[in-house]
Amino acid sequence: MELGQLELQHKTFPPYAPKKGEQYMNPRQRAHFRKMLEALKEELSQDIDRTVQTMQHEATIFADPNDRASQESDIAQELRNRDRERKLIKKIDEAITHIDSGDYGYCNNCGVEIGLKRIEVRPTATLCIDCKTLDELRERQLAR
DSSP, X not given: OHHHHHHHHHHHSOOOOOOTTOOTTOHHHHHHHHHHHHXXXXXXXXXXXXXXXXXXXXXXXXXXXXXXXHHHHHHHHHHHHHHHHHHHHHHHXXXXXXXXXXXXXXXXXXXXXXXXXXXXXXXXXXXXXXXXXXXXXXXXXXXX
């Protein structure tokens, strides 16, 4: 779901075009990413609200066990999707806090610039590509 939401945001927000010699994470860049994050959060919140309303209106008890099982499966899937969206909203709130503190755009592990292109694709990114790659390698090794 996150990917789909990020695709929607790119229709609304063209990528930031830095000017030559522009300082990384200057006020214009931070404002661009804040606006992007706030719009994404609003879209996710509206999706969650729509799901709650839909589930309240469509609450039907089916006599047929197959129909009931199908409905329960659909509801479970919707709830999983909304849970992922709630987690993404939490990440968005954390990213906005990082913008406010001046830490946004810098790796939480090593402190280097994450990079505008990476942040455009994943505005909630907290790790540079090198640290994220190492993190994923460690995850795969532990999964074995």
